[in-house]
Amino acid sequence: xxxVVLWSAVVTALxxxxxxxxxxxxxxxxxxxxxxxxxxxxIQALLQKINDLKYYQxxxxxxxxxxxxxxxxxxxxxxxxxxxxxxxxxxxxxYIGAGRSIPEPEHVDAVKIGFIGPIMSTVSVATGGKSHEExxxxxxxxxxxxxxEEANARGGYLKRKIPFELVVSNDNGLWGSSGNEIIKMAYxxxxxxxxxxxxxxxxxxxxxVALKAEVPVMNTGDSDPTFIxxxxxxxxxxxxxxxxQAYLLVDYLYRKLNVKKVGVIRxxxxxxxxxxxxxxxxxxxxxxPVPIEMAYKLGQDDYSLHLERIKKADVEAVVHWGDAAxxxxxxxxxxxxxxxxxxxxxxxxxxxxxxxxAGTNAEGVxxxxxxxxxxxxxxxxSFRERFRKRFGTEPDTYSAHAFDGMNMLIWAIQVAGLNRxxxxxxxxxxxxxxxGITGDIVMSACLDDVGDVYLGKRENGxxxxxxxxxxxxxxxxxxxxxxxxxxx
Amino acid sequence: MRSSRTYVSAMLLAAAVSVVRGDSPSPQSAPGNAAAKLPxxxxxxxxxxxxxxxxxxxxxxxxxxxxxxxxxxxxxxxCIDKRTGKIQTWKEKDGLPWKVVTALDVDKKTGDxxxxxxxxxxxxxxxxxxxxxxxxxxxxxxxxVYGVAIQGDNVWAATTAGCSRFNIKTGAWTxxxxxxxxxxxxxxxxxFASEEKVHLAVWGSGVLEFDIKTEHWKEYLxxxxxxxxxxxxxxxxxxxxxxxxxxxxxxxxxSTYFGVCRYDGRHWRGFFAHESGIPSDFNNNxxxxxxxxxxxxxxxxxxxxxDFDSDTWVAYTRNNDGTGKAxxxxxxxxxxxxEGPVNVPQSFIICAAMDGNDVWIGTGKGLAWxxxxxxxxxxxxxxxxxxxxxxxxxSTSKNGGAQ
Numbered sequence: 055x056x057x058v059v060l061w062s063a064v065v066t067a068l069x070x071x072x073x074x075x076x077x078x079x080x081x082x083x084x085x086x087x088x089x090x091x092x093x094x095x096x097i098q099a100l101l102q103k104i105n106d107l108k109y110y111q112x113x114x115x116x117x118x119x120x121x122x123x124x125x126x127x128x129x130x131x132x133x134x135x136x137x138x139x140x141x142x143x144x145x146x147x148x149y150i151g152a153g154r155s156i157p158e159p160e161h162v163d164a165v166k167i168g169f170i171g172p173i174m175s176t177v178s179v180a181t182g183g184k185s186h187e188e189x190x191x192x193x194x195x196x197x198x199x200x201x202x203e204e205a206n207a208r209g210g211y212l213k214r215k216i217p218f219e220l221v222v223s224n225d226n227g228l229w230g231s232s233g234n235e236i237i238k239m240a241y242x243x244x245x246x247x248x249x250x251x252x253x254x255x256x257x258x259x260x261x262x263v264a265l266k267a268e269v270p271v272m273n274t275g276d277s278d279p280t281f282i283x284x285x286x287x288x289x290x291x292x293x294x295x296x297x298x299q300a301y302l303l304v305d306y307l308y309r310k311l312n313v314k315k316v317g318v319i320r321x322x323x324x325x326x327x328x329x330x331x332x333x334x335x336x337x338x339x340x341x342x343p344v345p346i347e348m349a350y351k352l353g354q355d356d357y358s359l360h361l362e363r364i365k366k367a368d369v370e371a372v373v374h375w376g377d378a379a380x381x382x383x384x385x386x387x388x389x390x391x392x393x394x395x396x397x398x399x400x401x402x403x404x405x406x407x408x409x410x411x412a413g414t415n416a417e418g419v420x421x422x423x424x425x426x427x428x429x430x431x432x433x434x435x436s437f438r439e440r441f442r443k444r445f446g447t448e449p450d451t452y453s454a455h456a457f458d459g460m461n462m463l464i465w466a467i468q469v470a471g472l473n474r475x476x477x478x479x480x481x482x483x484x485x486x487x488x489x490g491i492t493g494d495i496v497m498s499a500c501l502d503d504v505g506d507v508y509l510g511k512r513e514n515g516x517x518x519x520x521x522x523x524x525x526x527x528x529x530x531x532x533x534x535x536x537x538x539x540x541x542x
Numbered sequence: 543m544r545s546s547r548t549y550v551s552a553m554l555l556a557a558a559v560s561v562v563r564g565d566s567p568s569p570q571s572a573p574g575n576a577a578a579k580l581p582x583x584x585x586x587x588x589x590x591x592x593x594x595x596x597x598x599x600x601x602x603x604x605x606x607x608x609x610x611x612x613x614x615x616x617x618x619x620x621c622i623d624k625r626t627g628k629i630q631t632w633k634e635k636d637g638l639p640w641k642v643v644t645a646l647d648v649d650k651k652t653g654d655x656x657x658x659x660x661x662x663x664x665x666x667x668x669x670x671x672x673x674x675x676x677x678x679x680x681x682x683x684x685x686x687v688y689g690v691a692i693q694g695d696n697v698w699a700a701t702t703a704g705c706s707r708f709n710i711k712t713g714a715w716t717x718x719x720x721x722x723x724x725x726x727x728x729x730x731x732x733x734f735a736s737e738e739k740v741h742l743a744v745w746g747s748g749v750l751e752f753d754i755k756t757e758h759w760k761e762y763l764x765x766x767x768x769x770x771x772x773x774x775x776x777x778x779x780x781x782x783x784x785x786x787x788x789x790x791x792x793x794x795x796x797s798t799y800f801g802v803c804r805y806d807g808r809h810w811r812g813f814f815a816h817e818s819g820i821p822s823d824f825n826n827n828x829x830x831x832x833x834x835x836x837x838x839x840x841x842x843x844x845x846x847x848x849d850f851d852s853d854t855w856v857a858y859t860r861n862n863d864g865t866g867k868a869x870x871x872x873x874x875x876x877x878x879x880x881e882g883p884v885n886v887p888q889s890f891i892i893c894a895a896m897d898g899n900d901v902w903i904g905t906g907k908g909l910a911w912x913x914x915x916x917x918x919x920x921x922x923x924x925x926x927x928x929x930x931x932x933x934x935x936x937s938t939s940k941n942g943g944a945q
Contacts, residue, residue: 109907110860110888112842123770138771140814142781142800147824150841151890152599152907233686233702237661241642255727259702262729262745263686266602266644266660280746283769284783285799285824537771 089489092469096485101469104479109155115483118146118499124279124297125504127530130304130336131537141537146482146499147287153268153475162472164219165211167463168239169198170250170260171275172226185226186352186377187252189407190452194275195222196445197456198249203444205464212468221245225256232256233263240267247272247463247477249456254278254324261289270466270478274459275452277401277424278328282502290481290501292462292490293455296329296375296400298507299422301529302522303398304336306420306509307371309528317369317395318347319360319384321376329400330375345369350380357384358391365393374399382411389415396420404510404517405450416512423510424451424503425492426519437491451492458490579921581848583856583868583880584901584912589887591908595629596620601904602660605646606897612655613909614643619657619667632667639665639674645690645700649710656697658687664699664708675708681715682706689743693735693754700730705742718742723750724761732786732797732827741794743784749796762796762805772800772812779803780812786827786839793833793850797825802838804850813847819855819871820845821889829894829901834920837901839891844903849920858885858903878926886910 090097103113123143128134172191202220210217221243223235232251239245240263248264251257252275264271265286272290273281279297282289307313316337320326326349337344346367348360361384364372372388372395374381381403388397397419399408404421412419427434437457441449449457462481470476482501487494498504509525510517522529533540590613591599597618605612613620618633618641632638640662647656655667663676663685677685682699689700697708704719719728727746734741740752749762764782766773772780781800788795794805801814801823815823821843830836838845843859854877857869866885870878887908895902899914 108864110864111862112889132768132771133766133773136773138766138773139775140772140801140816142770142772148841152888152905155907233684234661237642237686241661258727258729258745259686262702262731263660280769284745 089465090485094485097469097480100480100483100485104154104470104476107154109152111155112148112150113154113479115148115479117148120144120499121534121536122532123536124498124502125532126301127532129530130301130339132335132339134339137540138537142285143283143498143500144536146501147285149287149475149478149482151268151475154473154479156473156475158472162214162216164217165214165467165472166219166221166243166245167202167460167467168221168223168236168243168245168248168250168269169195170223170225170232170235170239170248170256171195172224172252172256173222174224174226176224176226186379187226190252190275190402190450191224191226193450193452194250194252194456196441196447197274197449197453197458198460200441200444200453201457201460201464204440205461213471218464218467223250225251225253225260233259236260236263236269237267240264240269245269246467246472246474249274249459249463252276252452254281254328257281258284261286264288269474270463270481272459272463272481274455278324279332280328282500285500287482288478290497292459292488292495292503293451293492294424294503294505294507296422297332298504299401299424300330300332300336302507302509302527303333303373303422304340305522305527305529306525307373307398308337308340308342309530310525311371313370314342315345315367315369316342316371316373317364317367318344318373318375319357319364320347320349320374321380322349322351325377325402326375330373333373333375350376350384352377352380355383357387360384361388361391361393365391369395371396371398374403376400377402378405378408379411382408382416385412385415385419398422401451401510406448409512417515419512421510423508423519425454426506426508426521427451427454427517428519429493431491431493433489434491454492458488458492458495461490462488462495577923577925578877579852579854580870580878580924580926581846581854581856581921582914582917582919583870583878583927584858584885584914585868585880585882585927586913586915587866587883587885588911588913589884589908590622590629590911591887595631596909597631597633599907601892601906601909602642602644603646603658604893604895604902604904604909605648605655606895606900606902607648607653607655611895611897611902611911612646612648613904614646614657617641619643632672637672639663639672639676644688647690647692647697649692649697656690656692658690658699659685660688661686663687664690664697664706681708681717683717683719688731689733691733691735691740693740696735698733698735698740700733700742702729704728705730705733718752723752723759725750731784734787734789736789739789741787741789743787743796745783745785748779748782749784749787749794751794762794775812776810778810779805780814785825788828788830788836790830791833793830795828795830795836797828797838799824801825802828802836802845804836804847806833811850817874818847818853819857819869819874820847821857821859826892827894829896831896832919837894837896837903839894839903841890843889844886844891844894852921854921859889860884860886880927885912 171194172187206217225232247270249272257276277296320330399421409416466477466480470480487496508519598615600616603614611622621630640659642660644660645658657665666673683706684701684703686702691698695711699706707716725747729745732743742750751760765778780803781798786797803812822840824841827839834850846856868880888905890906893904899917901912903910
């Protein structure tokens, strides 16, 4: 909210100084559902700064500065007792390249947007053996498709009256194939932006290519905290990550419930390895180090070895970071072994797949979750109805975030025109929170969504979502200063 | 003394802001005319773009080889003959296996040019013919190649999914990844070969050093292990996301998106934009000339550490008004500001190569040749340059003042 106010103040000041004018828009008065009209002063001010630049000129755009990285409280900051020499990710990354001066192509039949996600089954080293994320990827694809189809129904790319077209790629091949796919999309399909993907390794590979090829990448499904910690100005994410979910779980377990010993079981792939890091670090920093962490290989059926050791550790709760199928198996085997500790999990277990496999054991399970699907929002209700009508199934978190992310890209293209650098600029300098069906999306300086995350609890046969405020979960002190300039 | 200090402080502030924003230079171009220990400043530049015959303006790789300078672009390969000024080009229609050329190295023994192709694998240009190796016909671990280096009879290729070594005598391939090298992540970005060692810059795994004799690996990581902070200065690698490495005269220079650093086998030293002359912490690559001198390719200009011992830098940028500027600093103290026509055609610097006393710089929009007439290493006593000092020789009309 503070950033929105700051942006408005900057725009107002610039208008007052006569440094910007409400230039005539190509699309006067056209409104995006729920968002600013294209000829609004905020958008015109941004366009004025990025249009008509010579290739060596840098735009005079205000650089966002966050006061705190990822809303981290002082007691869970790394090396919290020390003042670091340097703190990263507080200042917005700028793009100073020549891309803004590339003219729009004269002849274009369709405005292509890339999609990369796990949609076809294969064997993947990156994801830990046999692929297992297709269900998530297909939901992500459906959300993207719906956004494209609805944009086309509203007239497509309005400046030229041509349709948007989704260029679909599978990322589930051998490790590294996502790089080839991004190159194909960037140089052969000539997409204007890309949405994807879910697996952390594939996402990292994809954004390294995107940086060199200079194409914006909107991520809507990878919760790996390090995804955004790469300083790449072409990358953005519209969902709360594992860091935010871990902070909430840490606060709930230790500050609210006063649990002393938590055991961890996680998948041995990148999702489990990186997802649990902030939880483990937070536990240790709050003086409750995790006494046991067991990693399992994807695809195994028997977790007795892992669970026996966790049982012996005499923990009060168990946290699982991994996929739904494995999570349900672990929970069922725990209960069979007489382990009745509360079961907490990452967001991938908050799914029908988990519930169907866990049966009655699912009751009482609590998962971190990046948004609140129970929110009373007519746009969300309408989205659900349209999604059901189009695909005959319920949307999930991957389709909902993809729908939002694809709409952000489509909106940016409508505003910026057919220029990758300007499309990137329009999302990077979004004038205000994006009114998504997953809630208001407010980007941090490093273009990550650091909005509220939730706990989903299985109660009376359904998932119920709780915010930090709903449960009265305390949090540590979040100082209004970066670490370097703090006085204490 | 007070006025002098005030002046230096004001210059420091103005230059820092100016360098970062790419604004027009301040009216004062030099703090004084008294002789001071200053580095060589390149003031004679030529620029090359499509208008001069390059196949594309987005320059990803440059390699000088005697009178020839090879240039890898987003859409083709070029060779500039420095003696004649003639530019020869190759695109896919000319046999180039894939249009995006991201890495180049020359085998000194054979004269062959080796090309890393972005999504196209590895290629050799020899006798007018391109030979092609890729994931499906060789032991190349991935077709997305970011770096290439020749070491003896071996060609090393840094790819997005590990590193491959190809022995051109035996035809044997060796793949290095998380299974046989200390790569927590396998996203290789840069490779540099010297007589004794091969160094890899690996995104997420810092720098890996391969001892050629023992075939053992050694890893260099950020000691604090955290992504969001650098805990202590000069305690080791500044960040694990590395983009380039160079090992010259037993000094290892490293570029990252979070600053740069140097290791001499005993001491580490980090450099950041807020406390040194480097224009930005975001570094795409680097090229080192010696243990004292390294050139860093930042997103906000070219940062040349000209004398490590005295922390003396020259930052070359292109201003928003189209003119060029070189700022000489010692730490953050501005010693000299040299203004004039264009040096680098665009301030987003992607690659650099040393060529004797000359330098070649690839940018997001064109190539620059810095001609080192009268070059001297490190620093020496001289009067600050007057204004204007740059000579931009070529096609300034086409490029220097282009749209």
